[in-house]
Amino acid sequence: MPDNEWNEMLAAATGEVLETMFFTDLCGPAPAGASPVEPRVAARLCFEGTPSGALTLSVSEQAVRALAANFLGSEENDPLPATQLGGVVCELANMICGSLLSQVKTEEHFKFAARLIGNGDESKPRTGAVRNSSTLAACRLCRREKTHAGRGCHSNGSCRSSMPASPARLSAPTPRTGMPRPTAAPDRRTGKSWSLRPAYHRCLGSQRKTHSSTGSRPAL
Amino acid sequence: MSFRVLIVDDSPVMRTFIRRIIVPSGMEGAEFLEASDGAEALDLLRAQWVDVVLTDINMPSMDGEELLRRLEADAVLKTVPVVVVSTDGTASRIRQMLSLGARGYVKKPFLPETLREELERVLGGAYAG
Numbered sequence: 551m552p553d554n555e556w557n558e559m560l561a562a563a564t565g566e567v568l569e570t571m572f573f574t575d576l577c578g579p580a581p582a583g584a585s586p587v588e589p590r591v592a593a594r595l596c597f598e599g600t601p602s603g604a605l606t607l608s609v610s611e612q613a614v615r616a617l618a619a620n621f622l623g624s625e626e627n628d629p630l631p632a633t634q635l636g637g638v639v640c641e642l643a644n645m646i647c648g649s650l651l652s653q654v655k656t657e658e659h660f661k662f663a664a665r666l667i668g669n670g671d672e673s674k675p676r677t678g679a680v681r682n683s684s685t686l687a688a689c690r691l692c693r694r695e696k697t698h699a700g701r702g703c704h705s706n707g708s709c710r711s712s713m714p715a716s717p718a719r720l721s722a723p724t725p726r727t728g729m730p731r732p733t734a735a736p737d738r739r740t741g742k743s744w745s746l747r748p749a750y751h752r753c754l755g756s757q758r759k760t761h762s763s764t765g766s767r768p769a770l
Numbered sequence: 771m772s773f774r775v776l777i778v779d780d781s782p783v784m785r786t787f788i789r790r791i792i793v794p795s796g797m798e799g800a801e802f803l804e805a806s807d808g809a810e811a812l813d814l815l816r817a818q819w820v821d822v823v824l825t826d827i828n829m830p831s832m833d834g835e836e837l838l839r840r841l842e843a844d845a846v847l848k849t850v851p852v853v854v855v856s857t858d859g860t861a862s863r864i865r866q867m868l869s870l871g872a873r874g875y876v877k878k879p880f881l882p883e884t885l886r887e888e889l890e891r892v893l894g895g896a897y898a899g
Contacts, residue, residue: 566879567878567879570879570880570881571787571878571879571880618783621783621787622783622786622787622790623786623790633782634782634783637781637782637783638783640781641781641783641784641787644781644857644878645857645878645879647857648856648857648858648859648877648878649857649859649878649879651858651860652857652858652859652860652877654860658860658862659858659860659862659863659866660858660860661828662828662857662858663828
């Protein structure tokens with residue numbers, strides 16, 4: 551399957567998960583070379599099947615708190631422990647990956663294993679990175695089309711894959727009040743809104759894909 | 771009417787999410803038990819009755835697949851309805867889990883109403899709404 555199809559599938563999967571479970575909307579692609587602002591929370595989910603690979607998700611702490619508030623029903627300013635923030639990022643990665651692989655026509659079952667990988671340094675673009683303060687999340691997919699012996703990740707959590715694909719999508723989380731809201735809108739209580747702009751770049755850094763910054767929905 | 775739900779998932783945040791969406795979605799009578807894997811779930815099920823089990827598949831120690839096998843092998847526990855809640859939405863996986871005895875399958879991500887409807891369907895007359 552060509553990379554652009556993977557990109558489209560990943561974009562659709564990310565949008566579905568954010569809208570359904572995190573009551574957050576999509577806004578548009580990140581500027582080329584952008585990566586999430588620090589501090590970040592990052593998780594890598596290795597999947598084993600056909601294909602095998604890994605999905606790395608790196609989200610700024612600011613965005614994680616907004617997402618966690620939506621997901622867990624807490625107030626955005628509540629001091630959530632780091633374990634919960636990490637858990638939210640792991641679960642988000644888990645659902646994006648599951649949603650993505652559900653679109654793959656295969657009779658094989660996938661195995662998943664998610665783990666936190668610190669502040670997501672491994673998600674930094676390898677060359678020419680341009681920090682952009684509005685970039686709140688980056689998502690990256692590495693894959694192998696064939697099943698090989700071993701897992702999609704090395705034991706230290708680094709990617710074993712040699713055939714990278716770049717994911718894509720743009721999103722803007724919606725702050726919540728009480729029960730989840732299925733549509734994106736600025737929080738009337740706090741007036742805050744967020745823009746998640748995943749940066750898409752190749753796993754091995756040899757080639758980076760860029761996307762236009764015009765999305766189907768404007769950044770909030 | 772009250773009913774007891776056992777949530778089996780190795781992710782504490784996912785257990786919290788499920789708990790918090792069930793009650794506001796109109797099922798005020800729900801009581802919750804939680805387990806982080808299949809083995810812990812079996813221990814709980816042997817100690818106390820629950821009306822429905824919501825279980826993930828990929829978990830350490832004992833996964834959801836093995837949990838279903840163990841429940842099916844137990845003359846008493848096989849009567850407890852199990853709904854699988856998983857990110858794995860491949861057709862083959864859904865077929866497999868249903869063939870192992872799951873009464874329902876909810877693929878993540880899901881809307882709160884989807885889970886509520888599945889619970890109502892599985893609980894049938896045990897839950898009056």
